[in-house]
Amino acid sequence: MSHAETLSAEKEQQILDGAAAVFAAEGYEGASMSRIAAEAGVSKGTLYNYFESKAELFTAFVRRECHRILFVFDDLTDDTPLEEGLCRVGERMLRMLVSEPGLLIYRMVVAEAGKFPELAHAFYGAGPARVKERMAEWIRHHAECGRLQVEDAEFAAEQLSALMQTQLCMKRRLRLIESVPDAEIHRVVECAVKLFLSGYGAKPAVPT
Amino acid sequence: MSHAETLSAEKEQQILDGAAAVFAAEGYEGASMSRIAAEAGVSKGTLYNYFESKAELFTAFVRRECHRILFVFDDLTDDTPLEEGLCRVGERMLRMLVSEPGLLIYRMVVAEAGKFPELAHAFYGAGPARVKERMAEWIRHHAECGRLQVEDAEFAAEQLSALMQTQLCMKRRLRLIESVPDAEIHRVVECAVKLFLSGYGAKPAVPT
Amino acid sequence: MSHAETLSAEKEQQILDGAAAVFAAEGYEGASMSRIAAEAGVSKGTLYNYFESKAELFTAFVRRECHRILFVFDDLTDDTPLEEGLCRVGERMLRMLVSEPGLLIYRMVVAEAGKFPELAHAFYGAGPARVKERMAEWIRHHAECGRLQVEDAEFAAEQLSALMQTQLCMKRRLRLIESVPDAEIHRVVECAVKLFLSGYGAKPAVPT
Amino acid sequence: MSHAETLSAEKEQQILDGAAAVFAAEGYEGASMSRIAAEAGVSKGTLYNYFESKAELFTAFVRRECHRILFVFDDLTDDTPLEEGLCRVGERMLRMLVSEPGLLIYRMVVAEAGKFPELAHAFYGAGPARVKERMAEWIRHHAECGRLQVEDAEFAAEQLSALMQTQLCMKRRLRLIESVPDAEIHRVVECAVKLFLSGYGAKPAVPT
DNA sequence: GATGAATGAGGGTTCATTCAT
């Protein structure tokens, strides 16, 4: 992206793959260009033909991972039934959050927010902020249809997102567990949606 | 505890203070023992009299920070009114999460979970797990009193915790904002408790 | 001369021009083949088609510069009046010594005499030695005509050369000054010739 | 000089000796800190305990060499007879110029004047300029005593200095010769002084 | 017990050179 197209795009991906492996295992500071080169199967010099510095390689790697991850709303339309839509979006979000690439990028961006503020900003904009925004739109739509009673759609969206991030998520972030069974995900999402709807769902008319 | 009585506990704290400053600013890999020694006002050799290695110093520092942070339930009793208790606990938790020491420890543990799995474990046990456990007890108490309708108190506690961690929290973790106004905290906590109670609060008897 | 006829002499000069610019700015070790290639507007590979190595390119560049510089005696004939000839030669020599190309070559050859002894030898032969020899011939001619009283013409030539290299010259070599006004040059040369003639000029017959 | 006195002055000299050997052989850019460490018999790290960087080590080395070299006028008094004084000073200067340390420092300062302008400046001030000034004073003294006819004593001093730097000097600078016989030095100095006095010496009264 | 000079492996980066295209 930031480099001439004369260099092989294939090799660039190869390098980024190597970088992903090493950054994931060692973090930014802990990763060495030597190891990345070895992991990617290229020489150390080649790294510098593709990326000007370790920092730029890291940046490119984070940006690529960000793009790979953000697909949460791809096929949600206004016609999707309320509860089904909430569950589908929630499930996707949670799956992404506990997936290996999702965790990787979360850890790295949080860890290096001080050194790479622009990355933190880009991550927030492309990730949480975008999800919130899109979700708020959808919530607003359903509120207008009378199926939700929401005043601040954006905040409601934040709450829904937050409800997905129970300790399941935390445990993955801390690498206390290696994988997450589907059943767990379903349960978390279902309960989150239930709680959400109990607060924001249209109240049944109370019979007089 | 692991050291001979000949070493001064005071100096140990002095070193940990220096370590805290440098680890906070530079991260684990970025921190140098020289800088820590300078910051702590001792010689490099002394560092190694108190801690066997950089890794052990880091471990000790993280453990101390963990202990400093966990005070959430200190004065909550069974008599505390339900909503007030929820708010008080939530507020403390959120304040801790967005505080500089809280963020520091969160970032470091998440970042180095791969290299220091035992730290991640200890952090989880001393932090999220303990909070959840304590909160679940309290919820269970109120459920037994009929003020809450909760089947799985632990999961409910997780949800309440999760609701505190809206994007306010994320923004702090990403260093997108430098501080958090009290009003913001109040609002997040209040809304969290409201949503929580809408789902778990005792339903008013429906008139027949 | 050492290359196949398939290579373009034009491009060779182009490369040497690039090399001159970079060697002048960075010195031998400081210059990079990449920068030379860029400066010359050719690829790195092409450099190696024309010159076997960095050392050979440097050698070729120094030799070319040597040739460019040596023009001191071009139009001096036996008929040129003594003092005028001395001044003209002196002035040219001094101008050459303080000129940018002259300084460049002097600095580089002196700096790299250890690594490139054959270059130092070639430089001496093409420069100082040739000037001395040519000047000695001319001095000898005037001695035979009775206008100079010289026993060792070669040594006298060395002295005349030496007299041109006052601190003006040194200051330029040390880059303490950026340019030399004509008046300064005239003065140095004039005084040098005057001193020279006071020692070697034919003594007026002492009246009996 | 620029460092705390806590480090061993002995080892500092040891390092500077190693640096001298390597800088002399390879030049500034060509010298590697590894080789200097090996030559000095210390580890690479130790180099950096004593000198902050390669540039600073080079600077320290040049300054030390400068101080070692400047002793030309140490015992010249106003009572020293004219011709003897001129010869003595000239001889010392020439010996210094063709000595290994003298050449070393000349080569390095000329070669790196672009990169280390402050060194070039310091060298000029401590070397050529100081010699000129001191020599001019002495010449002025003899002029006042009527033994010399000099208008611009400083310029005359420059000329005398210049006359020492015949091709003997140049050959050493180019490493074309390894050593200089005393006889050569004597001859150059004697002829220089003779020429100098023929121009600036008090003229014998011409008998009427 | 405290010090900090010494170590040397390893860090990121550059660069002369090669070679497939």
Next chain:
DNA sequence: AATGAATGAACCCTCATTCAT
């Protein structure tokens, strides 16, 4: 003949760790 991507050794420098004082 010309290119420039690839290489890997070597660059300057940092740092966790040791140990004589």
